[in-house]
Amino acid sequence: MVKDEEIKEMIKEYLKEAKKELIVRQFPKAIPWLFNPANLPIVIVGSIIVFFAVLWFGGLTIANVLQALSSPYIWGLALIITSIFKPYKTLVMWSLIMTLLIWGYQVHQEVITLTERSECQLPFIGWFICSAIFAAKFAGWAWNFIVTLFASWISIYITSFIYFQLTKGE
Amino acid sequence: MKKIVLASLFVFLLFLTPLVNAFAYLSIGQVDLVDYATEVRSKAWYLTVSQNQMSDYAVGTISSEEIKDPETGAHAQKDLKIEMNVDEQTCRYSIQKVSLMYRAEWKRFDLSWWECAILDYSRAEQECAEWIGSYHGYRQSTECKVWCFRMIPEAWHGELSTPSLSFKSTIKLTVDGETKTGVINRLEQTEVSFDDLAYARWVGSLSSGDECPKAKEEGVVAAYIDYSWRTTGLEEYNRYLSAYTNFYSCVSGVNTDDEAMYCVNNLNNKLDAALMYKELRSKGGSVAYTSGTVDSGMVTIKLAKLIQYPVINMWIKADWLGIVMPYGMPDIVKAYSPPFESGKTGYIHVEVKNVGSAPGSFGVYADCPSPLSKTETEYTPTLQPGETATVVLDIYGTSPVEVKRTCKVVAYDRAKPENRDETNVEVTLYPIGVCPEGERRCKDNTIEECINGAWQPIQVCDYKCDYIDGEPVCITPRTCKTDADCAPGEVCRNGICVPKPPTPPAPEWEKYLPYLLLVGGLALFGYSVWVRRKK
Numbered sequence: 001m002v003k004d005e006e007i008k009e010m011i012k013e014y015l016k017e018a019k020k021e022l023i024v025r026q027f028p029k030a031i032p033w034l035f036n037p038a039n040l041p042i043v044i045v046g047s048i049i050v051f052f053a054v055l056w057f058g059g060l061t062i063a064n065v066l067q068a069l070s071s072p073y074i075w076g077l078a079l080i081i082t083s084i085f086k087p088y089k090t091l092v093m094w095s096l097i098m099t100l101l102i103w104g105y106q107v108h109q110e111v112i113t114l115t116e117r118s119e120c121q122l123p124f125i126g127w128f129i130c131s132a133i134f135a136a137k138f139a140g141w142a143w144n145f146i147v148t149l150f151a152s153w154i155s156i157y158i159t160s161f162i163y164f165q166l167t168k169g170e
Numbered sequence: 171m172k173k174i175v176l177a178s179l180f181v182f183l184l185f186l187t188p189l190v191n192a193f194a195y196l197s198i199g200q201v202d203l204v205d206y207a208t209e210v211r212s213k214a215w216y217l218t219v220s221q222n223q224m225s226d227y228a229v230g231t232i233s234s235e236e237i238k239d240p241e242t243g244a245h246a247q248k249d250l251k252i253e254m255n256v257d258e259q260t261c262r263y264s265i266q267k268v269s270l271m272y273r274a275e276w277k278r279f280d281l282s283w284w285e286c287a288i289l290d291y292s293r294a295e296q297e298c299a300e301w302i303g304s305y306h307g308y309r310q311s312t313e314c315k316v317w318c319f320r321m322i323p324e325a326w327h328g329e330l331s332t333p334s335l336s337f338k339s340t341i342k343l344t345v346d347g348e349t350k351t352g353v354i355n356r357l358e359q360t361e362v363s364f365d366d367l368a369y370a371r372w373v374g375s376l377s378s379g380d381e382c383p384k385a386k387e388e389g390v391v392a393a394y395i396d397y398s399w400r401t402t403g404l405e406e407y408n409r410y411l412s413a414y415t416n417f418y419s420c421v422s423g424v425n426t427d428d429e430a431m432y433c434v435n436n437l438n439n440k441l442d443a444a445l446m447y448k449e450l451r452s453k454g455g456s457v458a459y460t461s462g463t464v465d466s467g468m469v470t471i472k473l474a475k476l477i478q479y480p481v482i483n484m485w486i487k488a489d490w491l492g493i494v495m496p497y498g499m500p501d502i503v504k505a506y507s508p509p510f511e512s513g514k515t516g517y518i519h520v521e522v523k524n525v526g527s528a529p530g531s532f533g534v535y536a537d538c539p540s541p542l543s544k545t546e547t548e549y550t551p552t553l554q555p556g557e558t559a560t561v562v563l564d565i566y567g568t569s570p571v572e573v574k575r576t577c578k579v580v581a582y583d584r585a586k587p588e589n590r591d592e593t594n595v596e597v598t599l600y601p602i603g604v605c606p607e608g609e610r611r612c613k614d615n616t617i618e619e620c621i622n623g624a625w626q627p628i629q630v631c632d633y634k635c636d637y638i639d640g641e642p643v644c645i646t647p648r649t650c651k652t653d654a655d656c657a658p659g660e661v662c663r664n665g666i667c668v669p670k671p672p673t674p675p676a677p678e679w680e681k682y683l684p685y686l687l688l689v690g691g692l693a694l695f696g697y698s699v700w701v702r703r704k705k
Contacts, residue, residue: 072684079691083698116670121657159695167702 034157035088035164043157051150068151073102078155082163087156095153103148107141194223196230196252203239203493204485209369213488215246218481219370221254224379226475228254237491243528247492251344252484256475258338261382261452265328265392265399265460265467271410272321273441274417274434277301278427279316286314308417310424317430319421325445326394327407330385330469339376339477343368345490368486377478380454382471390450392460392467399460399467403448410444413437498530500581502593503558507565507577509598518545518563518595522581524553531584534561538577542567542597549584565597570622572600612642634669 034043051065068074077098081087087094111134114120120130199218207214215237221228230252237246279294279301291311298309298318307320339354343364352362352370357378361371385391389404413436420433450458450469458471503521510516520534535547545563553559565577577597582590601622609620610628612635618625631644638645647666650656656667 072688076684076687076689076691079688079695083691083694163695163699166699 034091035161037161037165040161047154064147065151068147069154071102071151074098074151074155075159077101078152078159081156082159086163087160088164091153091156091160095149095156098152098156099145099149102152103141103145106144110137110141194221194225194228196221196228196232196254198230198232198236199481201237201239203242203244203488207369207485209371209485210366210487213493214485215488215491217250217484217486219252219484220481221479224377224476224478226256226477228252228479234492234494245494247494248346248490250486250491251342253342253344254339254479255342256337256339256477258336259378259380259473259475259477260336261333261458261471261473262336263330263333263385263458263469265330265394265462265469267326267328267394267464267467269327270323271325271327271393271441271444272306272414272437273324274437275320275322276430276434277318278430279318281314281316289314291316308421310421310430312425317421317424317427319417319430319434324395324441326464327444328392328394328399328467330390330392330401330450333382333384333471335382335473341370343486345486348490366487367490368484370482370484372480372482374480377480378473379476379478380452380456380473382473383450383452385450385469388450390448390458392469393445394464394467395445399462399464399469400445400447401450401458401460401469402444402446406440406444406446406448410437410440413440497526497583497586497589498524498528498532498553498555499526499589500530500532500534500583500591501525502579502581502591505579505593505595507595507597509600510565512568512570512599512601516542516565516567516597516599518565518577518579518597519560520563520579520581521558521560522550522553522591523558524555526583526589527555529554530589532581533584533587534563534579534581536563536565536577536579536595538565538567538597539575541569541573542575542577542599567597567599569599570601572598574598610642612636615644617642617644 033039081094081098085094114133114137115130117130117133120126120133122129196219199220200216201218202216204214204216206212207216217232217237219230232250232252234246234249237250239245277298279297281291281294285291285293294316295309295311298307298316301318302309302320305320305322307318309319310317335357337355337357341352341354341362341364343350343352350364350367352364352368354362354376357376359376360373361369363369386404390401391404391407392399393402393407394400417433417437420436421430424430424433450471452471452473454474454476456471456473458469460467460469462468501523503523505518505520507516507518518536520536522532522534524530524532529552531552532550533547534550536545538544543566545565548561548563550559550561563579567573575597577595578592579595580590580592582588611618611625613625613627615631615633615635616627617629617631617635619628620626629644633647634645635642636645637643647668648656649665650662650667651665653661656662660667661670662668
């Protein structure tokens with residue numbers, strides 16, 4: 001005789017399995033809209049529109065983006081992030097994180113070089129001079145951030161899309 | 171009295187006319203100095219020569235001044251004498267002997283009564299044959315008589331060939347006593363060379379006043395008689411030939427002495443007529459004469475040697491005739507230069523007048539002392555005598571202070587640079603302000619000061635030039651023990667503060683970092699996919 005407790009456990013197990021199966025069956029609906037190959041043309045067109053919108057705004061050129069996309073750092077980091085974190089739903093967040101990593105490093109290097117300039121070494125006024133230089137550089141950095149963000153988003157999206165298709169979303 | 175004078179004058183003119191016509195004058199038309207004529211393979215005078223009338227001799231002495239190139243004004247150095255002489259203009263006909271012409275003779279031989287009784291003509295005919303001898307002959311034996319005819323050769327009949335014209339004309343060019351001769355051998359010839367010193371060419375044939383008559387058209391043949399040829403009538407010969415052809419039939423019907431005489435006289439009369447001299451005359455009135463033996467007979471007509479050359483183009487080596495090139499003489503009428511700023515282009519305006527007697531083109535340049543540059547040479551157009559032109563010379567110079575310099579302006583004839591004129595022009599160069607007067611600055615390890623508007627080095631520092639209280643000074647190195655003892659941007663090296671050396675280049679492995687990252691990412695990506703698919 002099967003005890004009630006055992007039956008309850010069996011039903012529980014069954015429901016658990018059924019839920020799993022339901023999740024598997026409903027998986028296509030669960031994945032982000034972005035990674036459906038059927039939507040790929042819309043994604044590409046949307047990306048181009050965004051790119052040209054930024055281009056229209058000024059400060060960004062195709063050459064900048066292509067230069068950023070040709071960096072092995074970008075693709076190396078994108079592959080690592082995709083492999084570990086599978087950022088299907090957190091694409092923007094991971095793009096921002098990757099941008100901050102790359103862009104932050106570049107700005108940091110530049111700041112160090114700038115602070116080593118003799119003007120910044122002057123007593124009292126050195127700090128003001130350096131701040132002024134940074135302020136003057138800010139616009140360039142800001143646009144560089146946008147370029148890096150755009151390139152990061154594209155690289156993570158492409159690697160995630162390939163990963164998703166290879167693993168069927170599992 | 172008046173009539174006598176007029177008559178004398180008329181007679182004098184009649185007498186003078188043939189003398190005037192005896193030779194023609196040559197004159198030149200166009201003259202050009204050609205840089206290179208292929209005809210003489212060098213620079214040459216090109217002349218067009220024409221003759222005023224027909225003549226056997228044409229002459230023209232052209233003075234060196236007449237041989238003048240109207241464009242450049244250059245003229246020949248020596249006079250040129252041109253003589254054109256017709257040496258020969260002869261028609262020649264060779265005589266071809268055709269056949270003998272005979273004079274006929276007759277004699278009668280009678281038979282004896284016995285011979286007549288038995289009609290034996292043999293003795294008489296034998297005597298006839300002996301009488302004829304080696305000649306060509308006939309006999310008519312009838313009525314106990316033998317009429318004997320023999321043909322004695324008297325002349326050769328000859329026919330004249332078509333005429334050939336022997337023509338020879340010489341053109342002589344004499345320059346400074348040296349004569350060069352060109353020979354023209356045919357009327358159709360159109361060019362002649364003079365030992366590479368000159369060349370003549372014309373268009374069309376030489377125009378002769380006469381031509382060779384055609385013998386047959388003139389009805390003239392020839393006969394060789396008494397060891398010489400003579401021109402005879404063709405019509406008379408034809409009559410003789412007819413009589414000769416009919417002579418046999420004539421003698422065949424002879425029965426009496428009168429008839430025999432008639433036949434003989436008829437032929438001989440025609441022969442005499444055929445051997446009569448008939449002159450062969452050209453349209454110009456020249457009469458033929460004969461010469462030569464029976465086998466090489468020749469009829470010759472020396473035509474009147476009047477001739478008209480077409481307009482002749484001549485190329486005469488310039489070296490032979492010489493060239494006198496007239497030159498212009500420049501005169502600088504006015505020259506001035508407005509002051510100009512240092513580093514910019516200044517101008518010298520030069521007005522040049524040609525005071526020479528011939529057109530000339532002049533080169534103008536200015537020679538200036540430092541700091542001004544020497545100008546390029548500018549050229550005036552060709553100026554006629556008395557004409558003026560202005561050229562503008564570009565001049566450059568830099569100076570921190572205002573300078574005045576005297577430039578020597580030179581104008582010279584391009585064809586003869588010895589013909590020149592010079593003048594002096596004062597050129598003023600004023601400075602441009604490039605720095606505040608008296609200010610100092612550091613330039614590398616040198617202290618510079620603005621003197622007269624330009625930075626001039628005043629001191630070279632041993633260690634470094636730097637600013638102290640805004641003033642550039644040469645500083646000495648500070649002693650130190652550590653970097654902290656030195657100013658920012660300096661480090662302590664060997665006990666003295668020196669500028670911080672540039673950041674050393676990144677180590678080798680850092681270059682490969684991005685690729686390592688990429689390869690690592692790919693490996694992780696592949697592993698992750700593999701693990702997922704395995705599940």
